[in-house]
Amino acid sequence: MTSIDLTAPEAATPKLGRKRDHTRDPEILAAALDVLAETGYDRMTIDMVAARAKAGKATLYRRWASKAELVIDAVACMKNADIDMANLPDTGTLRGDLVASIKSHSIEDGDRKIHVMAGLMSMISCDPGLADAVQSAIVEPRAAVNRTLLQRAIDRGEIPADCDVENLSLLVTSMAMYRTMVQRKTANREFLISVIDGLLLPAVGLRP
Amino acid sequence: MTSIDLTAPEAATPKLGRKRDHTRDPEILAAALDVLAETGYDRMTIDMVAARAKAGKATLYRRWASKAELVIDAVACMKNADIDMANLPDTGTLRGDLVASIKSHSIEDGDRKIHVMAGLMSMISCDPGLADAVQSAIVEPRAAVNRTLLQRAIDRGEIPADCDVENLSLLVTSMAMYRTMVQRKTANREFLISVIDGLLLPAVGLRP
DNA sequence: TATATCCGAAACTGCAACGTTTCGGATATA
DNA sequence: TATATCCGAAACGTTGCAGTTTCGGATATA
CATH class of the missing domain: 1.10.10.60 (Homeodomain-like)
Structure with missing residues (x-):
């Protein structure tokens, strides 16, 4: 196999x-x-x-x-091409961590992953094994990073403990996917930061 | 044609x-x-x-x-199957309007539209005419509703005027698309409301 | 009623790609 | 060095679907 x-x-x-x-x-x-x-x-x-x-x-x-x-x-085999959970940024603020996790390399890699997912969309509904492979290799690693960064911010009291971590951790990826697949625009650094500053941080009560 | x-x-x-x-x-x-x-x-x-x-x-x-x-x-021809811009809900609050725009019929219709888009994903990058058709028939009408509801909330002073209307108006649809296409779960009423209450409203400074 | 055009069913052609196989040449192992 | 297996190139058979055509029967128009 x-x-x-x-x-x-x-x-x-x-x-x-x-x-x-x-x-x-x-x-x-x-x-x-x-x-x-x-x-x-x-x-x-x-x-x-x-x-x-x-x-x-x-x-x-x-x-x-x-x-x-x-x-x-x-x-x-494209699992964790760019993501290193053991070595996440730790700047002391949620915004600092999120922005630091957007290196130019991870933008390209994220863009590639989204295009791969788009190419698999039709197939993914037929083959459950493929859906699992996509889930664990593409989707989950990125969400895990955001989930960890958010949990750290909760632990240090920067953001409220009752915020919707699960939806928040998928927010940036969802918006990037929508922009790439539907709007046919590139999810560049400027866009990703606009999502962080315009949606994510306000949603947890922070003003950038 | x-x-x-x-x-x-x-x-x-x-x-x-x-x-x-x-x-x-x-x-x-x-x-x-x-x-x-x-x-x-x-x-x-x-x-x-x-x-x-x-x-x-x-x-x-x-x-x-x-x-x-x-x-x-x-x-x-699937344009505006469920959306009626001339007859939007007007409950007096942003949350009321958003929740009112989630009728069970529009959930099914939205789900169908997302599946149609998923089916077109591979084709959409080849044919620009198809991308335009998808844009104007599926994507834009829904975004226009949210944009209008947000603008009304700004006009009545319910939410700050400098909030990120463009990203906010795409938020719910993006999350629904991600949930349907990637997580293979249904974007049901409960989920949509969790996005509204957990992300959208907090992002504009409202507590549900 | 007579006729022209519609309809759905089914057989047919053409093509593109999958998957297989064969070939001569290169290369690591004994 | 001898041999077994590798390699890339290219030809082959099969399959599946797009698109075409033909057929008998139904139906609206004159």
Whole structure:
């Protein structure tokens, strides 16, 4: 199912000959994500991915049984590309933490994730496994960051303890997704800060 | 292009014989939207729509030149299915107006619109005309309602004049879209009110 | 009533992409 | 060095759907 399974040695494997080069797997998966983000799942073809990765189509089919498995693996392997829960910003204020978590790299990465999700939208309702992969690899990590930052602000008494942490932690991502998917505009730094200053902070009783 | 164009009389049309029955067009378009919302654009087939509408495939191709035109027409014709700008609620408070605008019918309609958008996600990045149709038929009408209700609240001095009306007017829809598309949960009345009371009203300085 | 056009059902064509397979050449292991 | 497996390229068969056409039957117009 996953690329990890493919690395497992089989019972009666002959030991002679060349071994498969798994160092190229990440390149192929990255190429798959690129094509997915640009064209969407249904219009994406294996040939596109192979061409992008400068690999033969046969090479891909040697490693993944189908287009669906390739995509699921690609999504699963994009987990935590930019998010480091163990090393969150700690500036002393909620606004400082939120703004510090918007590095230019994480903006690009977030944008990419949104486009990948858009490409998976039609497929996601059919395959529950894919929905789970998207949930744990794309959605949940980002929400966890915001949830932690909000909880810290509560703990230090900066914001009221009875505020709606769950909805608040999804606010910025929801607005970014809407802007990207529906309005077809980029969720750039300026926009993200306008959401923080215009919606999130006022909602917890802070004036930026 | 549109069903309206198809009703236009042609120059040298013979006057004899049976005329095309356009009273069934809305049924066919509604069937197209149903299939679109359920299966997505790429997996949707003309046969599905024909079967749903209990019509022949040839009948559909007599009226729309292609699958794309059928879908664009269907989206355009769902304009304002539930929204009546001339008859907005006016309860005297922002919360009253917002809650009053969430009738059970408009919840279902909003849910349907979100599923239609999800089905169009992959296609929407290819066809700019489709993006415009979605924008004016699905997205903008709902935002306009919220924008008006917020502006009224400003005019009567209920909320500060410098609040972020543009982002605020997209807040509920964004959260509903996120919940439906990503979390695969229904954006029911309880959820919508939790967004209003937990995010929107606090963000404009009101305590529900 | 006679006729022209409609209708739905179903068979058909064309095409695009999936997934498979084969090929010659390269390369790591024994 | 010998061999087994890798690699990328390219051809192939199959499938599924878009779009077309044909058919018998129904229906509104004259």
